[in-house]
Amino acid sequence: MKTRRIGDRTVGAIGLGAMPLSIEGRPDEARAIATLHAAFDAGVTLLDTADSYHRDAGEEGHNEALIARALAAYGPGAERILVATKGGRGRPGDGSWTVDGSPGHLKAAARASLRRLGTDAIGLYQLHKPDPRVPWADSVGALRDLVDAGVIRAAGISNADTAQIREAHTILGPALVSVQNRYSPEVRDSEPELQLATELGLAFLPWSPLGGISRSALDGPGPGASGAAARPAHATAFHKVAAQYGVSPQQVGLAWLLARSPAMVPVPGASRPQSITDSARAADLELSAADLALLDAEDALAPA
Template identity: 70%
Template sequence: MPLSIEHRPDEGRAVATVHAALDAGVTLIDTADSYHWHAGETGHNERLIARALARYGGDTSGVLIATKGGRGRPGDGTWTVTGTPGHLKRAAEASAVRLGVDAIGLYQLHKPDPAVPWAESVGALRELLDAGTIRSAGISNVTTAQIREAYGILGDGLVSVQNQYSPAVRDSEPQLRLSTELGLAFLPWSPLGGISRSSLDGPSGPTSADTAFHRVAARHGVSPQRVALAWLLSRSPSVIPLPGASRPASITDSAAAARLELTATELAELEEPLTPRAA
């Protein structure tokens, strides 16, 4: 998302960031048709990802591109929600064209539309699966009840749940537990919320440069962001965090979290509320 929304980098750096992710062993790239900045450029990020993959010199056959539909950006900084079956089916077909694929590997319903019955929106994913437009389905920003209802409609076609989950935002614990129980991948978005190297206020809420994450990071000689991602990976084997990046160095650092081993004592320390240590 950071490669296409407000204050995005130029295309050269954006492509270099994607290539750095692939070089680091990343095999899941998450995008959406609504990841763009200006009006009239729906699918900017999908097209960018497709160009970056086409220019990559290595093997990309094992890379899964996950995209989403059901949200929009009119160009004034706001986000809309449209979960009608007709819109979702048209959006998926358009995403497949932009990505240059016969079938989308993972297509996710971006957010429930309060104006549309949930079963109708999920039913569109069922139709897309049956038509071969998508190979697997996911849902995002959902409750446990919505996960259960979607699972009942999609069965094995449902493979992922994408909710906000981070050191600062942990209220999706029930959805994480249910995803693990059902064998679904749990994809935390904004997984670095609350973690900052220096600022005390960040876009995802209060942050601090002196939390348990920073202290554990100092002991390992790594970034607090890497510790946050390693902590997320420890929560469940179903967890696959989705850290955003707009520089090659950022995604390279994030990918290294898969090799960072945290002790039981450190994991217990990271259960503390995300507040700075008292002076």
């Protein structure tokens, strides 16, 4: 698999968003671990998780603990994997999400994540979302303290605007290595943040990177790809390009993202081995200039 950089680490150009393995509708543990191992086999070396990726009350950190078990069971090669986890959000168990960016919470949450992951330091720790009740500098300052204490090796921020990225860059300096915002064929409003991350040398990890891409009605139900639901749908420019290359629309979507910036490292979700194996192939899919022009168009997701 082709690679990208996150700070001083080299990772596969396609990562894995592990959230579907722990939230509502999650697979059993055997399939979840098989999905993670399939990702490693396919060259995926970046896992995206969070302490809030769980389903029920009282199981905080379910996804982190699952990843730790999968890494331990994989054996040689597991040391290549960069686990990027997040703190600052919670799930009470009623389907809602909470936000807590207070320094005390973030420091305690990071240490709890470290215990679950079972490593000497967290490779990448990201602030999950700005807390409007807490000054941004205070939340980011907690990440600075965690770096200085050796709890985390590198820091990132998620759901941040350009002003917040610049302030975090000032506070954290080279310890800031990533920005994780929503970006997909359907939602492109983080373009300014992507451009700034690229300018600053920060990796950009788009969450929900396949938004807007469903399976084509011409594909049939098939095995699915990248965690997308297997359902009939209209064909779009992404489906048309996929048909030309004989690949899934999801692979085209991820290849399109990679072409947007050398900072881009998509982390598509998956809950089956076949899905992440398909997504991983996007790292080596080369789209032509004509393809990219077609996919860049605002109506690329409109019915053909």
